[in-house]
Every structure is written in structure tokens, then in C-alpha cells.
Amino acid sequence: MRTVAATVLTALALIALPSPAAAQPAGETVTFTEHVAPIFYESCTTCHRPGQVAPMSLLTYEDARPWARAIRQKVVDREMPPWDADPAVGVWANDRSLSDEAIATIAAWADGGAPRGDRALQPPLPAYADSEWAIGEPDAVFAIPPFDVPPEGTVDYTYFEVPTNLTEGRWVTAVQVRPGAPAAVHHVIVTARAERTPEEQEARRRVDPGFRLDYDILPGREIEWNPGVAQLEGRGKGDPLGGTTVGNDGVALFQPGTARLLEAGTTLVFEMHYTPTGEPHVDETRIGLVFTDTPPERQVWDGAIMHGQFVIPPGAPDFKIETDLTFTKDVKLLNLLPHSHLRGVRWEYEAEYPDGRRETILSVPDYDFNWQIDYIFDEPLALPGGSKIHASAWYDNSAANRSNPDPTAEVRWGEQTDEEMMFTALSYLIDDEAAAETTQQQ
Ligand code: HEC
Known part of the structure; x- marks a missing residue:
């Protein structure tokens, strides 16, 4: 290991150079079996294995060898594994980014001709329990109807509404989403839409959710739903319940003593992002839920930071939208x-505490619409009542943005991907248990 450390340091130094011509230091050889396979098994093969969404497997030397140069490029540029947050800000429970050392090791391996190494040192292939529920046997499973994913072309985001037919509210302690055709499912977001009568809705409005948005989201303007969401007849999607972007295992386990309330009559809305693979697939994505009869000490609440009043001018290269949310109670923020x-390029979140202290809590310098990444705090962030979260998002509506569908367009809020959003889903716990008890009776 002693020499490996030296290798890594040398390679690291070379990465910082404009042109790392020969990152292979004298002496130690970085090999697949000894150094690279353990990194791939930790950080790549959840997606890069047969039947999953990534284009090639990286399980074996034979699989990986032809891709060595592309792999080097993607990891040095931090495009793979997909993780868009600035590593200098925050600690994340689901961080899948590579350490500088791991990147240097992969680069040194590719630069050294991507050798196999000693077969005896090859670690065992990782086991994936694709045929089982990682959350244990669920108390309820809900599935979308079979959907034919075409072999070619682009499939618009597709929405399915699945009624739960729950006759009473249930406390959910674990969630798992399992794509039926993982090779063609890029991501799934399942939201829970409570079906409330106008009276129930009114009663609900009187409950203090522990935060407020400091502005009118869309003054005087109705949200226009796109044809996909119009399938939902303007009733919206509800709150995120649990999802899987590719490679996440799709599992949400709530901390002991906490649970999420699924109200009676809730409809689950599945947002499906399919990516054709060249072959036809039939997808029947399912969600499994584990319930508890014991009311939790704390309820998991959902909130959102959003701003809908904006017009991004044609060609604007760096248009900023910012807005605040204020917590009215002491909370623990769980995720953002x-x-x-497609025009979104950057995000930044700052906490402003009642004592005036400000702190950047999440920075996403290279936002990529393709990866809907949920950043889960390793240690839930304590925000005393009166704290604000100040969110800023930047948009590139110029022709230099390669994802931009139309740099000549004036862009406003809308569900379609060629319109824009400034939206952040979040969830939190309210510290005061009494507050949580009030809401259990809702
Ligand atoms: C979350 C799933 C996921 C993880 C984890 C992941 N990849 Fe990928 N990778 C993909 C997908 C999907 C693509 C296809 C392109 C895209 O969608 O961006 C891809 C593309 C690539 C490509 C480009 C292939 C081409 O066609 O040129 C390389 C190289 C690559 N990944 C290497 C890696 C390596 C190395 C790791 C681990 C260090 C890794 N990936 C981790 C999902 C993943």
C-alpha cells in the first residue's frame, strides 16, 4: 500500500497540470485487479452492469479495458459518477462522488496502458439482490400498468396515477422504488397526492407547516400543465415520496422515530423518465412501502422553495433567480x-440564521437536468425558527448552452422541459413534538 499511496500522490500532482502526458510513475504499476476494480465496484457498477441503465458494464477487466480512455476523461472531468455538488460544501449521506485519490488511481491506470494485473488479486464480483426488496417485505406494493418502452427515439416524461385506496392514514417508515425494466428507466419520482375535499383542504391550510415562502409564487397566474401532466387533469403531483434516479437503490429509510404520513385516499403519481435502449422493453415499475402502527415521535414534513415569476430573456447567458423560505419553527432539514x-446550469443554497450568521449549505456548480439528484444531509441541518434558506439558481439561455432547445425564446415558468422552473423539494422534521402531535390528528 505504501507505494500505491506514492503513486496516487504523483498522479494527483499530474492531474493538476494542464497536460498530464504520462501519469505513470516509475516503479509501481496501477492495475485493474488490485486498484481499479474495488473503485468500480464501490462507485460504478450499480449502474454499469448488465441490465442496468448505463451503456456498458464495468464488472470485468474485459468489459472495462476498451473504455479506459473514456473512463479517464469522465472521472477526471467529474462527470462520472453522476454527482453535481461541490465537494467542498456539506457532507452528504448519499454522496457517490470519487475522492481525489480514486480519480488519480483511475487516471494512472489508463495512462499506464490499463493493465489487468495479477488475477489472484481480483476482488469477488459484487452481489446485487435485484430480485429482492432491500427494505424487507413491504406492507403494500403499488405498480404502474405495463408500459411499452419503444426501442428508439425519445420518450416524453410519462405520468401514471395509481390510487392507494387507503381508507385511513398510514405512517410510512421505508420506501423502495423498483423499476421493472432497469435498462430503460433513467429515473422515477413518485409523489403522493392527497385527495382532499375543499373543506379538508381548508382545514389543512390552517395547520402551520413550520415554514413560509416569502413571496407569492405565481401571482395572478395559473400554472399551465404540459400534455404529460395534463394527464393529471391539473391536479398536480403532490409531495415526493421516494424515487430512484439511476444507480440510487431507490430506497428511502426514515430515521428511527420518524415517519411520513400517507393520508387516506392518497393517489401515487409516478413520473417516469424512459431512455430507449435499441430494444423494446415492458416496464412495470413498483413502489413498496413499509408501514408502522406506532405514531412516530416526529413526522417527516415536505416543503418546497419555488419561484415562478420570471422571464428569462432570449440569449441571456447567466440569468439568476433567487428566493427565500423562512422556517417559523425549529426544524431539522433532511434534504434538498x-x-x-434544460437551461438550468447552477444552484446555490445559503442558510441565514436568526443571529445573522450565513453559511452556504449546498452548491451545485454544474447542474445537469439528466440527474435529478436529491442531496441528503449526512447530519440533518438544525435550523432554529426564523432561519431562512436563500436559494439561487442560474440559467443559460444562450446558444453556448448545448442543452438549450431555443436560445431565441423568452422563457417563463412551465412544466415542459423547454420552459423553466425554479423549484427545490425538501423535507424536514419539526423539533417540537407537540407540533407533530397536532398534525397527526389531521
Ligand atoms: C448513477 C448511475 C451511474 C453511475 C454510478 C456511473 N455511471 Fe457512468 N454512465 C451512466 C449512464 C446512464 C451513462 C450514459 C450517458 C449518460 O446518461 O450520461 C454513463 C456513461 C459513462 C461513460 C461514457 C460512455 C460512452 O458511451 O462514452 C463512461 C466512460 C462512464 N459512464 C464511466 C463511469 C465510471 C468510471 C463510473 C464510476 C466511477 C460511473 N460511470 C458511474 C450511469 C452511471
Whole structure:
């Protein structure tokens, strides 16, 4: 290991150079079996294995060898594994980014001619329990109807509404989403839409959710739903319940003593992002839920930071939208899921504490619409009542943005990917148990 450390340091130094011509240091050889396979098994093969969404397997030397140069490029550029947050800000429970050392090791391996190494050192292939529920046997499973994913072309985001037919509210302690055709499912987001009567809705409005948005989201303007969401007849999607972007295992386990309330009559809305593979697939994605009869000490609440009043001018290269959310109670923030569309390029979140202290809590310098990444705090962030979260999002509506569908367009809020959003889903716990008890009776 002693010499490997030296190798890694040398390679690291070379990465910083403009042109790392020969990152292979004298002496030690970085090999697949000894050094690279363990990194791939930790960080790549959840997606890069047969039957999954990534284009090639990286399980064996034979699989990986032809891709060595592309792999080097993608890891040095931090495009793979997909993880868009600035590593200098925050600690994330689901961080899948590579350490500088791992990147240097992969680069040194590719630069050294991508040798196999000693077969005896090859670690065992990782086991994936694809045929089982990682959350244990669920108490309820809901599935979308079989959907034919065409072999070619682009499939618009597709929405399915699945009624739960729950006759009473249930506390959910674990969630798992399992794609039926993982090779063709890029991501799934399942939201829970409570079906409330106008009276119930009114009663609900009187419950203080522990935060407020400091502005009118869409003054005087109705949200226009795109044809996909119009399938939902303007009733919206509800709150995120649990999802899987490719490679996440699709599992959400709530901390002991916490649970999420699924109200009676809730409809589950599945947002499906399919990517054709060249072959036809039939997908029947399912969600499994584990319930508890014991009311939790704390309820998991959902919130959103959003701003819909904006017009991004044609060609604007760096258009900023910012807005605040204020917590009215002491809370623990669990996660942030930034969501903009094809013109979204950057996000930043700052906490402003009641004592005036400000702190950047998440920075996404290279936002990519393809990866809907939920950033889960390793240690839930304590925010005393009166704290604000200040969110900023940047948009590139110029022709230099390769994802931009139309640099000549004036862009407003909309569900379609050629319109824009400034939206962040989040969830939190309210510290005061009494507050949680009030809400259990809702
Ligand atoms: C979350 C799933 C996921 C993980 C984890 C992941 N990849 Fe990928 N990778 C993909 C997908 C999907 C693509 C196809 C292109 C895209 O969608 O961006 C891809 C593309 C690539 C490509 C480009 C292939 C081409 O056609 O040129 C390389 C190289 C690559 N990945 C290497 C890696 C390596 C190395 C790791 C681990 C260090 C890794 N990936 C981790 C999902 C993943």
C-alpha cells in the first residue's frame, strides 16, 4: 500500500497540470485487479452492469479495458459518477462522488496502458439482490400498468396515477422504488397526492407547516400543465415520496422515530423518465412501502422553495433567480432536491440564521437536468425558527448552452422541459413534538 499511496500522490500532482502526458510513475504499476476494480465496484457498477441503465458494464477487466480512455476523461472531468455538488460544501449521506485519490488511481491506470494485473488479486464480483426488496417485505406494493418502452427515439416524461385506496392514514417508515425494466428507466419520482375535499383542504391550510415562502409564487397566474401532466387533469403531483434516479437503490429509510404520513385516499403519481435502449422493453415499475402502527415521535414534513415569476430573456447567458423560505419553527432539514430544466446550469443554497450568521449549505456548480439528484444531509441541518434558506439558481439561455432547445425564446415558468422552473423539494422534521402531535390528528 505504501507505494500505491506514492503513486496516487504523483498522479494527483499530474492531474493538476494542464497536460498530464504520462501519469505513470516509475516503479509501481496501477492495475485493474488490485486498484481499479474495488473503485468500480464501490462507485460504478450499480449502474454499469448488465441490465442496468448505463451503456456498458464495468464488472470485468474485459468489459472495462476498451473504455479506459473514456473512463479517464469522465472521472477526471467529474462527470462520472453522476454527482453535481461541490465537494467542498456539506457532507452528504448519499454522496457517490470519487475522492481525489480514486480519480488519480483511475487516471494512472489508463495512462499506464490499463493493465489487468495479477488475477489472484481480483476482488469477488459484487452481489446485487435485484430480485429482492432491500427494505424487507413491504406492507403494500403499488405498480404502474405495463408500459411499452419503444426501442428508439425519445420518450416524453410519462405520468401514471395509481390510487392507494387507503381508507385511513398510514405512517410510512421505508420506501423502495423498483423499476421493472432497469435498462430503460433513467429515473422515477413518485409523489403522493392527497385527495382532499375543499373543506379538508381548508382545514389543512390552517395547520402551520413550520415554514413560509416569502413571496407569492405565481401571482395572478395559473400554472399551465404540459400534455404529460395534463394527464393529471391539473391536479398536480403532490409531495415526493421516494424515487430512484439511476444507480440510487431507490430506497428511502426514515430515521428511527420518524415517519411520513400517507393520508387516506392518497393517489401515487409516478413520473417516469424512459431512455430507449435499441430494444423494446415492458416496464412495470413498483413502489413498496413499509408501514408502522406506532405514531412516530416526529413526522417527516415536505416543503418546497419555488419561484415562478420570471422571464428569462432570449440569449441571456447567466440569468439568476433567487428566493427565500423562512422556517417559523425549529426544524431539522433532511434534504434538498434542486430542480430546473434544460437551461438550468447552477444552484446555490445559503442558510441565514436568526443571529445573522450565513453559511452556504449546498452548491451545485454544474447542474445537469439528466440527474435529478436529491442531496441528503449526512447530519440533518438544525435550523432554529426564523432561519431562512436563500436559494439561487442560474440559467443559460444562450446558444453556448448545448442543452438549450431555443436560445431565441423568452422563457417563463412551465412544466415542459423547454420552459423553466425554479423549484427545490425538501423535507424536514419539526423539533417540537407537540407540533407533530397536532398534525397527526389531521
Ligand atoms: C448513477 C448511475 C451511474 C453511475 C454510478 C456511473 N455511471 Fe457512468 N454512465 C451512466 C449512464 C446512464 C451513462 C450514459 C450517458 C449518460 O446518461 O450520461 C454513463 C456513461 C459513462 C461513460 C461514457 C460512455 C460512452 O458511451 O462514452 C463512461 C466512460 C462512464 N459512464 C464511466 C463511469 C465510471 C468510471 C463510473 C464510476 C466511477 C460511473 N460511470 C458511474 C450511469 C452511471
